[in-house]
Structures are given as structure tokens and as C-alpha cells.
Amino acid sequence: MNGWRTTPYLRGLLHELQALPRETEWVEFKENRADPQEIGEYLSALANSAALAGKAEAYLVWGVRDGDHAVVGTSFDPARAKKGGEDLESRLLRLLEPKIDFRFFRLETDDGPVIVTEIARAARQPVRFAGREYIRVGSYKKQLGEFPEKERALWRIFDQVPFEDGVAAQRVSAEEVLLALDYPTYFHLLGMPLPDGRSAILDGLRQDGLIVPCAAGGFDVTNLGAILFARDLGAFPRLGRKAVRVIEYRGRGRTEGVGEREYAQGYAPAFQAMVDYVNGKLPTREVIGDAFRRTLADYPPLAVRELVANALLHQDFSVTGAGPMVEIFEGRIEITNPGEPLVDARRFLDRPPVSRNEALTSLMRRLDICEERGGGIDKVVAELESRQLPAPLFEVPPGATRVVLFGRKPLADMDRSERLRACYLHACLKYVARDFLTNASLRDRFGVRSNNKAMVSRYIREAVDAGMIRPVDEQAPPKMRRYVPFWAAAAADGS
Numbered sequence: 001m002n003g004w005r006t007t008p009y010l011r012g013l014l015h016e017l018q019a020l021p022r023e024t025e026w027v028e029f030k031e032n033r034a035d036p037q038e039i040g041e042y043l044s045a046l047a048n049s050a051a052l053a054g055k056a057e058a059y060l061v062w063g064v065r066d067g068d069h070a071v072v073g074t075s076f077d078p079a080r081a082k083k084g085g086e087d088l089e090s091r092l093l094r095l096l097e098p099k100i101d102f103r104f105f106r107l108e109t110d111d112g113p114v115i116v117t118e119i120a121r122a123a124r125q126p127v128r129f130a131g132r133e134y135i136r137v138g139s140y141k142k143q144l145g146e147f148p149e150k151e152r153a154l155w156r157i158f159d160q161v162p163f164e165d166g167v168a169a170q171r172v173s174a175e176e177v178l179l180a181l182d183y184p185t186y187f188h189l190l191g192m193p194l195p196d197g198r199s200a201i202l203d204g205l206r207q208d209g210l211i212v213p214c215a216a217g218g219f220d221v222t223n224l225g226a227i228l229f230a231r232d233l234g235a236f237p238r239l240g241r242k243a244v245r246v247i248e249y250r251g252r253g254r255t256e257g258v259g260e261r262e263y264a265q266g267y268a269p270a271f272q273a274m275v276d277y278v279n280g281k282l283p284t285r286e287v288i289g290d291a292f293r294r295t296l297a298d299y300p301p302l303a304v305r306e307l308v309a310n311a312l313l314h315q316d317f318s319v320t321g322a323g324p325m326v327e328i329f330e331g332r333i334e335i336t337n338p339g340e341p342l343v344d345a346r347r348f349l350d351r352p353p354v355s356r357n358e359a360l361t362s363l364m365r366r367l368d369i370c371e372e373r374g375g376g377i378d379k380v381v382a383e384l385e386s387r388q389l390p391a392p393l394f395e396v397p398p399g400a401t402r403v404v405l406f407g408r409k410p411l412a413d414m415d416r417s418e419r420l421r422a423c424y425l426h427a428c429l430k431y432v433a434r435d436f437l438t439n440a441s442l443r444d445r446f447g448v449r450s451n452n453k454a455m456v457s458r459y460i461r462e463a464v465d466a467g468m469i470r471p472v473d474e475q476a477p478p479k480m481r482r483y484v485p486f487w488a489a490a491a492a493d494g495s
Contacts, residue, residue, distance in 0.1 A: 010107045010116060016216070017059060018069040025049040025136035026058040029066045034076040036083040040092050043119055043127070045134035045141045047100050050121035051157055052135075052150065056167035056220070057121065063114035073112015078104040095130045099320040101238040120238055123166065124158050124318040126151070163317045164209065164359035168226035168236045173218045174202055177211055180221060181229045185269040186210070189367040208363060223317070224359055230266040240264075242323040244274055244312070248281055249329050267312050271369050274326075275305050281328050283407065298407045299333060300387060303380040307392075307403050309370040310377070311337035313361050319399060331409075336402040345394040345401070347487065348377045349428040378432060381425050388447045390414065391422035411446050416462065422446070423463040427485045436482035437469060 017027055026049050028042055039060070046058035063074035081088035093099060101120040106113055126133045126144055133144035135154075144151050172180065183201055186208075187194050195201050202219070205211045210225030226236045234240040244267070248259040261277060263270040283298045311324040316339020327334045342354040355361045364370045380392060390406035406418075414422070426445050427437040435441075442456050443449070460483065463469045469483045476482075 005103075005105055005118075007107065010105055011109075013059075014061070014064075014071075014107060014109075014114060014116060017061060018064065018071070020069070022139070024053070025138070026053050026055050028060050028136075028139075029064040029069065030060070030062045030074075030076075031065060031072055032062065032075050034062065034078075034081060036081070036088055036091055037130070039088070040095055040129040041132075041134050041141055043092060043096060043100070043102055043117075044129040044132070045136045046119050047102075047122045047127040048134065048144060048154060049136040050119065051123070052154055055121060056170055058119040060117040060119065061114065062117075063109075063112060071109050071111040071114060073109070074115055076115055077106075078115060078117075092129075097128045097131075098125065098318060100127055101320065103237065121166075122154070122158075123161075123163070126154055162359060163357055164222060164224035164227075166223040167220045168223045168239055169221040171214050171216050171218045172211075172221055174198060177202065177205070177219050177221065180231060180235060181205065181210065181225055182231050182266060182269045183229070186229055189268060189369075209359065224363065226266065227317075227360065228266045228268045228363065232264050233266065234264055238320075241321055242315075242317065244270065244308075244324045244326070246274065246278055246281075246326045247328070249327065252330050252332075254327075267364070268367055268369065271309070271312075275301075275308055278304055278308065278326055278328070278333070282333065285408075296387075298389075299405055300383045300389075303383050303392075303405060304333070306370075306376045306380050307335045307405070309364070310403075311335050311401075313357060313364060313370060314341065314355060314401065315339050316356060322400075331407045332404055334402055334404050336397075336400055338400055340396050340399065341401045345396050346424075348394060349381060349425065350432050350485075350488075378429065381429050385426065385429065385445050388445070390418055391425045393421060411448065419459050420463055420466055420468055423459055424468040424485065427463075427469045427483055431484050431488050436472060436484060438482055439479070 020027060026046055028046060042060050046060060050056070050058035062076045063071060065072050078088055083091050089104070092102070100122070103118050105116045105118065107116060134141055135144040135147060135150055136142070137147060144154075169180070178198065178201065183205060184194060187204065192204075195204055202211065205225065206213070209222055210229060211219040211221055214220045221236070223239065226233070226239050227242060230236060230239070233243045244263045246261045246263075247257055250256040250258045263274050279297065279299075279301050282304070284295050285298065286295055308324075308326065315324055315337035319338035322338040324337045325335075327336070339356070342356065343351045361370070370376070384391065390409050393404040393406075395402040395404065409418075422445065423437070423442065426442060430437050430441060437460075439453055439456050439460065442460065443453070446456065448456055457478070460469070464471070464483070467486055470486055472482045472484055
């Protein structure tokens with residue numbers, strides 16, 4: 001976040017750290033000693049201690065004497081430091097788990113260079129280095145496991161502090177807030193006139209938790225404010241990789257990319273342009289009616305919009321180095337977000353949504369970016385069924401959630417897995433509407449004429465044999481049988 005870490009900012013920060021009466025649990029001063037193993041252990045200890053102390057960042061500073069906090073300069077240069085031929089920063093990143101954001105800043109002073117390392121606080125879980133967790137006890141670095149009371153307190157904090165309340169930028173002046181956040185879009189999307197005067201604008205942003213007053217002066221920009229309304233997410237390094245990427249490929253594989261666009265703005269101002277861009281890249285077809293030609297999208301715009309919004313809302317922000325991504329291939333599009341889902345992917349239609357990011361979800365609803373609670377995936381599946389398109393595929397690759405939409409495909413060209421998925425999701429959609437899958441309803445879903453009942457009966461048997469659906473009453477005559485998803489069997493039996 002170079003925009004916030006200017007030389008004057010670093011000088012002011014160094015002055016504040018020097019003014020501390022002693023080393024705290026979230027600050028460590030050194031002169032020249034820079035053993036890579038020890039640096040990694042300090043990154044773990046300071047990140048964990050910052051979380052315990054309620055600080056957004058911790059600091060490891062070279063070039064300042066420990067005893068009196070005087071600047072003495074340092075010979076340590078992290079850009080040139082190596083361990084076994086591996087760059088220092090690369091080694092530290094490789095051995096830290098989870099990957100946290102830390103940055104080395106070099107500040108030239110009259111007394112020699114100073115290296116200020118800014119370390120993000122631990123979030124969601126303690127930070128380990130080389131498989132071990134560390135903590136600061138006073139000015140000493142210790143293994144976290146030796147202090148169970150601190151470990152318990154740390155986990156309590158992780159349970160209590162949501163991502164949105166975290167600090168994306170500290171001690172930002174009023175002028176810098178207005179330069180960093182797209183406040184006109186905030187008021188426009190809420191249907192409110194732009195307030196008259198800077199104080200009124202800042203008060204509006206504060207009321208929704210986009211900024212909070214900083215005890216050291218100015219404001220802290222929260223993660224909620226930055227992720228939604230940043231003019232440039234790259235100005236907030238811990239959020240820069242959360243920008244949405246749209247990649248277009250030639251063919252069905254990833255070997256030949258033909259275009260890529262990254263939306264570096266916050267999600268609120270970028271959302272509609274992003275969805276319009278994706279829909280503009282997808283194929284369409286002309287349908288000739290009695291009097292007019294109509295252009296139909298092969299991928300329903302409603303489905304695309306809903307799934308992109310879901311990817312933004314339900315991502316795991318603690319997964320560093322990855323953000324939401326939309327990939328466009330021949331015959332399909334894939335929408336991926338960091339973080340595995342909090343509910344079984346097979347239950348997306350019936351389970352109430354569980355969000356990691358409640359404040360983000362709530363504000364995005366007020367901004368009309370996403371639908372009301374609990375209807376998104378239902379709408380997607382219903383829209384695909386109404387157009388007799390292939391059913392979506394929900395995947396959970398390690399550390400991520402992915403939804404795949406497929407282009408138009410005749411029923412005769414669908415393979416067994418595609419038919420099974422369509423049959424299962426049709427049963428889910430019927431069940432949440434207090435209805436049942438039947439031969440007739442599945443014929444409508446596939447666009448099959450009534451004289452092909454036997455073919456649809458075969459598809460139903462495939463789904464039953466695969467354990468994806470089951471009859472409500474196995475004793476009912478075949479023509480009268482109704483079916484529910486496998487997980488709804490017990491409830492359906494009593495209906």
C-alpha cells in the first residue's frame with residue numbers, strides 16, 4: 001500500500017514506535033541481527049501478539065537500539081538477504097502458515113537506514129512458522145503452546161472479530177479517506193443525496209462502519225470500507241489480491257488465454273460493469289418468433305449475476321494470494337472464490353446460507369447488489385431449468401468453491417453425470433417448493449414429450465440407483481411415484 005506508506009508516514013510511524021516506553025508485545029527493535037529462522041519466528045510471535053493486543057499490525061524494526069530506542073542505522077538489507085540460495089522473503093512466505101501479509105520498508109535517516117517491517121495481525125487462526133506457533137511474553141519470544149491461557153484468549157478473539165471490522169489502513173487523514181474511497185457511489189447506491197460538506201460525508205461513512213476514528217488521529221479505513229468502495233484495491237496491500245479477475249480462454253482448456261481483465265475497484269462500484277463485461281463475452285443466439293427476432297443469451301444473465309455476487313460474498317478473506325475469478329471457456333464458464341463452503345455443496349438449495357461475512361452481505365443487500373437471503377442458488381437453478389439448460393456443477397477443490405455453468409446442450413448429448421446432476425437438482429428445487437419430482441415434472445425440465453415417458457423413467461432409475469434421489473413411497477405404482485432428494489427422505493416419509 002505504497003500510497004499509505006510514504007516517507008512522511010514512515011517517519012511519523014518510526015517516531016511513534018521510538019516513543020514507546022519499552023518494547024511491547026507487538027513491537028521488536030533490532031540493530032543488525034537478522035537470522036532468517038529468528039525473523040520467521042518473530043513474524044509468527046508478533047502477528048499473534050498483535051491480535052491479542054487488539055492491534056491491526058505489529059512491527060519488527062532494524063536500526064533502532066533496544067535500550068533507549070535511538071536510531072543507530074542498520075546494515076541489514078532484506079532485498080539482498082538469502083538463506084541457502086533462497087531469497088529471504090520467499091523463504092519466509094513459504095514457511096509461514098497461514099500466509100500473512102508482511103512488508104519491509106526502508107527509511108533513510110540522518111543516523112543511517114532503518115528497516116521497518118509491518119506485519120498483519122493473525123486472523124482466524126494462530127500464525128505458525130516452520131510448523132510452530134510463537135507468542136510474545138513481555139519482550140521475550142516463546143512458543144505459544146507453553147502458554148495455554150494466551151492460546152485460549154487468542155482463539156476467543158478469532159471467534160469474535162469478523163473480517164469486516166479489521167483495519168485496512170490506519171491513521172488516514174480526512175482528505176486521504178475521500179481520495180481512497182468512492183464515496184459518491186456509496187451514497188448513490190443507497191439512493192441518498194451526496195451530503196454537503198466533508199464532515200457530513202465522513203459521518204455517513206462512519207455510520208456504516210466503512211471508517212472508524214483512530215485514537216492516534218484521523219481515521220482507520222476498515223476492511224469493509226476498502227473491499228466495497230476502494231478506488232483502487234491495490235492501495236490496500238492485504239486486499240489487492242481480492243480484486244476480481246475475468247479471464248477468457250480459447251477452446252476448453254487453460255492453455256491459451258485470449259483476454260484478461262482485473263477489476264481493481266471496490267466491489268460496489270465495479271460490480272455492474274464486471275457482470276456486464278462477463279455477459280458481453282458470452283455467446284448468444286437469435287430466435288425468430290411470429291413477428292420479431294429475439295436475441296437470447298446462452299447463459300442467463302440472472303444466473304451469472306447471482307453467482308458472481310455469491311463468489312464475492314462467501315469468499316474466505318483469510319485465504320491470502322487469491323481472489324474471486326470468472327473464467328470463460330468454450331461451452332462453459334467457471335466462477336471460483338477462495339474458501340471452502342460452510343455447508344455441504346449438495347445442500348446449497350435447501351440450507352439457509354451461512355456467511356463468513358455478515359456485515360459485507362448485509363450492506364451489499366442494501367446496495368441492491370445481491371438478492372434477499374436464501375434465494376440465490378434456487379433462482380439460478382430455476383432459471384437454468386426454465387431454459388432447459390444443463391444443470392450447474394458445484395465443486396469444492398482444495399481451499400476454494402467453484403460453480404460451473406454449461407452452455408446449451410441437447411439432452412441426447414448429455415452424459416450420465418450431467419443427467420444425474422440435473423435430476424438431483426430438479427428434485428431439490430421441487431422439495432424446497434413443497435413439491436416432488438415426478439416423471440411429468442422431469443419431462444418438462446428436459447423438454448421431453450409425453451410419448452417418451454420410458455426414457456425419463458430410465459433417468460429416474462439412474463438417479464435412484466446412484467443414491468441421489470429416492471421415492472417417497474416405494475409401494476406406490478410406478479406411474480404414481482414421487483421422488484425427493486436423498487437427504488429429504490425421512491421428512492418426506494411423514495408428509
